[in-house]
Amino acid sequence: MSDIYLDNNATTMVAPEVFEEMKPFFCEQFGNPSSLHSFGNKVGFALKKARQQVQALLGAEHDSEIIFTSCGTESDSTAILSALKAQPERKEIITTVVEHPAVLTLCEYLETEGYTVHKLEVDTKGRLDLDKYRALLSDKVAVVSVMWANNESGTLFPVEEMATMAAEAGVMFHTDAVQAVGKIPINLAESNIHMLSLSGHKLHAPKGVGVLYLKRGTRFRPLLRGGHQERGRRAGTENAPAIIGLGKACEMAQAHLEFENTQVKAMRDRLEAGLLAAIPNCFVTGDPDNRLPNTASIAFEYIEGEAILLLMNKVGIAASSGSACTSGSLEPSHVMRAMGIPYTAAHGTVRFSFSRYNTMEEVERVIEEVPGIVAKLRKLSPYWGDNGPVENPDEAFAPVYA
Amino acid sequence: MWDYSEKVKEHFYNPKNAGAVEGANGVGDVGSISCGDALRLTLKVNPETEIIEDAGFQTFGCGSAIASSSALTEIIKGMTLDQALQVSNQDIADFLDGLPPEKMHCSVMGREALQAAVANYRGEEWVDDHEEGALVCKCFAIDEVMIEETIRANQLRTVEEVTNYTKAGGGCSSCHEGIENILTRVLAESGETFVPGGVAIAAAKKPAAKKEAAAGGAKMGTLARIRKIEAVLDSIRPALQADNGDVELIDVEGNTIYVHLTGACTGCQMAAMTLGGIQQRMIEELGEFVKVVPAAKETLVSMGA
Ligand SMILES: Cc1ncc(COP(=O)(O)O)c(C=O)c1O
Numbered sequence: 048m049s050d051i052y053l054d055n056n057a058t059t060m061v062a063p064e065v066f067e068e069m070k071p072f073f074c075e076q077f078g079n080p081s082s083l084h085s086f087g088n089k090v091g092f093a094l095k096k097a098r099q100q101v102q103a104l105l106g107a108e109h110d111s112e113i114i115f116t117s118c119g120t121e122s123d124s125t126a127i128l129s130a131l132k133a134q135p136e137r138k139e140i141i142t143t144v145v146e147h148p149a150v151l152t153l154c155e156y157l158e159t160e161g162y163t164v165h166k167l168e169v170d171t172k173g174r175l176d177l178d179k180y181r182a183l184l185s186d187k188v189a190v191v192s193v194m195w196a197n198n199e200s201g202t203l204f205p206v207e208e209m210a211t212m213a214a215e216a217g218v219m220f221h222t223d224a225v226q227a228v229g230k231i232p233i234n235l236a237e238s239n240i241h242m243l244s245l246s247g248h249k250l251h252a253p254k255g256v257g258v259l260y261l262k263r264g265t266r267f268r269p270l271l272r273g274g275h276q277e278r279g280r281r282a283g284t285e286n287a288p289a290i291i292g293l294g295k296a297c298e299m300a301q302a303h304l305e306f307e308n309t310q311v312k313a314m315r316d317r318l319e320a321g322l323l324a325a326i327p328n329c330f331v332t333g334d335p336d337n338r339l340p341n342t343a344s345i346a347f348e349y350i351e352g353e354a355i356l357l358l359m360n361k362v363g364i365a366a367s368s369g370s371a372c373t374s375g376s377l378e379p380s381h382v383m384r385a386m387g388i389p390y391t392a393a394h395g396t397v398r399f400s401f402s403r404y405n406t407m408e409e410v411e412r413v414i415e416e417v418p419g420i421v422a423k424l425r426k427l428s429p430y431w432g433d434n435g436p437v438e439n440p441d442e443a444f445a446p447v448y449a
Numbered sequence: 450m451w452d453y454s455e456k457v458k459e460h461f462y463n464p465k466n467a468g469a470v471e472g473a474n475g476v477g478d479v480g481s482i483s484c485g486d487a488l489r490l491t492l493k494v495n496p497e498t499e500i501i502e503d504a505g506f507q508t509f510g511c512g513s514a515i516a517s518s519s520a521l522t523e524i525i526k527g528m529t530l531d532q533a534l535q536v537s538n539q540d541i542a543d544f545l546d547g548l549p550p551e552k553m554h555c556s557v558m559g560r561e562a563l564q565a566a567v568a569n570y571r572g573e574e575w576v577d578d579h580e581e582g583a584l585v586c587k588c589f590a591i592d593e594v595m596i597e598e599t600i601r602a603n604q605l606r607t608v609e610e611v612t613n614y615t616k617a618g619g620g621c622s623s624c625h626e627g628i629e630n631i632l633t634r635v636l637a638e639s640g641e642t643f644v645p646g647g648v649a650i651a652a653a654k655k656p657a658a659k660k661e662a663a664a665g666g667a668k669m670g671t672l673a674r675i676r677k678i679e680a681v682l683d684s685i686r687p688a689l690q691a692d693n694g695d696v697e698l699i700d701v702e703g704n705t706i707y708v709h710l711t712g713a714c715t716g717c718q719m720a721a722m723t724l725g726g727i728q729q730r731m732i733e734e735l736g737e738f739v740k741v742v743p744a745a746k747e748t749l750v751s752m753g754a
Contacts, residue, residue, distance in 0.1 A: 351485050353511035357461065370511065371485040379485060391509075394485040427467050427515060429478070429489040429507035444509075446478040446487040447565065447577050 050363040051409045055249075056198050056226060056342060056400035057367055061292065062251040068295040069253070072288040080285055081276070090287050097294025101258055104297040105243070106234035114259045114277045115290050119225040119246030120149040122259040123192070125270040125281070126221040126242040127153060130190035131162070132268035134219075137189035141218075143167040143175065143204070144385045149244075150192050150223055151381075167193075171387050172334040173202040180209060184216035191220045195227035195243075199369055199382040199398055200333030201342025203227070207238050214239040219265065225249055225257075229300030230307055230339050241265045247289060251402070252296035256289035303403050311401050312340035314410050318399060319343045321414035326421050328436060332388060332396060341401040344369075346383070346392040347421050349430040349440070355397055358420040364413055369396040391430065391440065453512065454546035456520075461512040466522035470505040477565030479577065480558055486510035488518050490562040492525075494570050499530045506562075513545075513552040520544045521559040530567050536560065537694075539711055550590030554581055585627050588620025589743065593631060599725075600635045606643075608632065614725040619742060674735065675701055681734050682708070685727060696727070699744040706731060707744040 052060070072093065078086025080094055095110075102110045116122045127140065127150070142154055144166045154164045165183050167175050175193075184191075191213045195206050210220040221242040227233065228243075229250035235243065242265065247256040261267055261280070273282030300307075319331060328348040347355065352368025359366060369380030371394065378384065383393040399413070425431040429444040437443040453461075473491035480487025487510065493503040504526050506518035520541050525533040538556040542548045548556060561577060568575035582593030599605065599614050608628045612618040618628050633643040675698075682696055689695055689710075699707040710723060728741040 349509065351510050351514070354461070354515060357512045361462065378483065390482045390485070394482075394509075427464065427507060428509050429487065430509060444478060444487070444489060446480040446482070446489070447575070 050365060051405075051413060053364065053366045053399040053401060053405065053409075053413070055402040056201075056398065058248045058254065059251045059402055060404060061253050062296060062299055064299060065252055065292045065295045069288040069292040072291055080287060081274070093291050093294075094285060094287060097290050097297075100294035100297045101245075104228065104233070104301045105245075105260055106236050107260055108236040109263055111278065112235075112261055112263055114261055114280050115285060115293075116257040116259055116281055117255055117286065118257045119147075119223070119244050119249075120257075121270070122244030122246070122257045123147075123149040123221075123223055124153055125259050126244060127157075127190055127192055128270060129266075129268045130219045130221065130242075131157070133266035134189045137187055139163045139165065139183075139185075139188045141165045141167065141180070141183050141188055141191040141193075143169065143193055145169055145173065145197055145199075145382045146192070146194055147198055147223060147225070149225075150194070154192075163187075169385050173197060173200050173332070173382070173386050174334055174337075175204060175209075177205070177209070177212070181212055184213060184218055186217060188216075188218045191218055193220075193222055195222045195224040196230070196339050197333065197382060198226045199380055199396075200344045200386075201226070201339035201400075202333040203231070203337050203339065206240065210239040210241075226339065226342075229297070229304075230341055232304060235260060235262070247293040247296065250296050250300050252293040253289050256286055256293050258293070306403055308340045311403055311405070314405055314407055315341055315343050315399070315401050317407065318410045318413060319345065321410070322417055325414065325418040329421070330392075332383060332386060343399045345397055345399070346388060347395040347397065348392045349395065349428045349436060350421065350424040351394045352379075352397055354424050355395065355420060358423065359397075359417065362416050362420075364416060366397050366399050368398065370394040451513070451549050451552065453516075453549070456544070456546040457513055457516040457548065460516035460519040460545065464506075464515055464519040466503075466505050466519065466526070467507070468505050469507060470503045473503075473505070475566040475570030477562040477567075477569055477575070479561045479565050480510070481581075482509070484581070486514045486555060486558055488514065488558055488562045490518070490521070490566045492566050492570060494530065501525050501528055501530065501533060510555070511552075513548055514555045514558065516545055517541055517548070517555040517559045518562075521563060525563065530570070533563060534567060536563065537711070550587055551584055553590045585631070586615075586617035586620065586624045589616040591615050591617035596628065596631050597635050600632060601638075603725075605632070606636070608645075613728060613740070616724060616742065619740070677735060678706060678731065681730050682727070685730065689723065694723070696723075704737065704739045706739055706741045708741060709744045 072090065076089050078090050080087055080091040098110045098113045101113045107113065116125065140154055140157065140162055142150055142164060158164050167180055169175060193204050193206055193209055196203050206222045213220040219241050220239060222240055223244045225244055225246045226249060228245040241262045243260040245258045248254040267280060269280050271282045276282055276285055322345060323329060329345055332344045332346050352370030356366060356368050369383045371379045379390065379393040380396065383396055430436055430440045470491040470493045473493050475492035475494055477490045489507045491505045492501055495502050504522040506522055508515050508518045524536055524540065524544055538560040541556040541559045542553060565575040584590065584592050585596055596611060596615055596617055600611065603614055605611050605614060608618055608625050611628050618625050629643065629645060636643045678701060679698060682698055686696060695711045697709045699709050724741050724743065728739065731739050731741060
């Protein structure tokens with residue numbers, strides 16, 4: 048039996064068709080797209096095609112709005128730093144407490160540089176309060192950066208509405224859509240989103256390639272200055288094979304968008320229903336009515352996530368967790384804590400994230416394996432009795448901090 | 450994924466002594482739920498002989514927390530209480546063929562559970578004075594709280610001093626920005642500002658031939674120097690042994706002296722103080738600048754598929 052990969056929000060397999068598309072651009076068509084000769088020229092045309100494939104998936108108005116970068120993180124940094132550089136009189140940033148570190152860590156650093164960062168909080172289902180958001184919008188704000196879909200819970204934020212609110216207040220809007228692109232329909236031409244980040248390796252393109260969408264007319268300052276690549280907006284010789292692969296991956300994602308929202312969603316829903324029925328004391332985190340079709344985030348109470356992952360790994364199931372141990376930090380996931388999930392559950396959250404390469408047979412196998420794993424670990428847990436949590440778990444076991 | 454040894458995997462997949470011991474007369478609950486690791490140790494002690502007849506654990510935690518708990522119970526079963534209290538967290542880590550630096554605290558938790566359970570058996574109260582912060586230096590497993598406390602206790606001013614006292618930043622140097630930030634914060638408490646002293650770049654490499662010549666022409670002969678180093682360690686040893694610790698010379702390379710500390714926990718304040726103290730003595734006795742560095746074990750096996 049082959050292993051089951053349910054960690055597609057972490058990264059995805061390169062689609063075989065994408066790989067095929069990339070292959071000629073290593074040893075045969077290796078030219079520099081800036082060169083005049085035929086070696087370079089062919090690559091230049093291939094990049095143009097890739098740009099149009101990305102444009103189509105995003106529903107962007109112009110292909111020149113697509114800037115290729117080296118990853119999602121670079122796109123996020125470029126967007127936020129550009130907004131600050133282009134509007135030096137504006138010293139505030141609005142973001143949320145549940146962003147990916149690509150945005151949060153940068154914002155924390157910018158705070159030390161004298162910027163004011165407003166982090167919007169979320170409720171127990173991971174939702175934002177738009178009235179609070181509206182109250183923060185002002186001509187002091189350089190940029191709003193709010194993720195489209197959360198990488199841990201899959202919860203979607205109403206970024207199109209928020210972008211309109213920002214536009215009405217004359218504020219630039221950026222969204223980290225790394226988890227959303229290819230999973231939900233996106234139409235940027237119709238939106239007020241000024242900047243959007245995506246990352247190739249989340250949609251079956253290779254790692255190390257990303258895109259910053261920049262709406263025409265948005266003031267911009269590059270992160271990397273140098274050659275004239277990407278019309279001077281991102282210097283550095285293009286990673287041609289990866290960009291060409293990303294183009295193909297975008298074309299395929301667009302063709303599978305309906306599949307993603309029907310078949311992939313059905314697998315996710317089956318997994319969730321199966322696990323919730325078979326395992327006591329577990330629950331779905333985030334907003335089940337408003338989330339990505341491929342993500343299930345389940346908190347298993349009274350046990351710890353890394354231990355769950357290790358036992359799942361032993362039976363060939365790959366997923367990820369928001370526990371402190373898996374992230375190498377002292378606190379469990381900031382996303383789970385922001386939603387007010389108690390420590391005894393936050394450490395036991397497991398994220399199962401699907402792709403179109405998963406199958407219903409795999410889902411059934413996971414539903415068979417996981418209940419035994421949870422039961423085994425609960426047997427070891429000081430919070431668990433013979434057939435359920437001990438009474439008053441917080442009092443029955445209240446360790447001295449060590 | 451972490452690099453866990455085969456031994457860690459064995460004790461995680463098939464833990465020994467899981468569950469509470471029937472008729473236990475010593476219980477220790479330690480750990481922190483916010484950090485995601487907590488452990489209850491139950492002991493059945495023979496009141497006549499003070500021998501631990503049975504030990505059991507219940508753990509909320511990751512793979513290495515469970516493995517450390519299992520290892521602890523295996524080590525102490527059959528020991529007298531006094532013998533058991535000699536068990537250090539390093540002994541637990543060694544029993545498991547080593548733990549990744551991020552996971553050393555799991556073994557510390559095991560030792561503390563033991564102290565708490567023995568105190569409970571003896572009707573004493575056990576107070577924990579150990580506080581843990583976010584891991585800063587991954588090479589030597591030094592956390593934030595320890596760096597902060599060492600800065601305060603010794604009025605440290607520079608990254609280099611922090612390295613000399615705690616070892617943090619003495620390896621790959623990736624954490625120097627983090628250490629600078631801690632210095633900035635701690636110095637601000639007393640109204641001081643952190644001035645990034647020292648050099649912003651590594652010293653230029655000298656051609657190898659020159660270096661050898663320099664080493665050959667050191668003030669003291671190599672043998673005499675090592676004898677001197679051993680003598681310093683011998684003079685410190687009784688103090689360490691009084692605290693259930695010991696120190697062993699592993700190697701001398703240029704001005705770096707590698708030692709293996711046992712008994713004392715590698716991640717705690719004591720170890721850094723000990724190393725800092727040894728280094729200070731070495732510098733005084735040898736009349737040259739030397740670094741005293743703990744020798745790390747490299748017996749880790751990848752977790753694999
Ligand atoms: C929401 C989100 N933003 C940004 C990133 C970073 O993307 P990359 O790994 O391409 O830098 C990720 C992926 O880990 C992500 O999930």
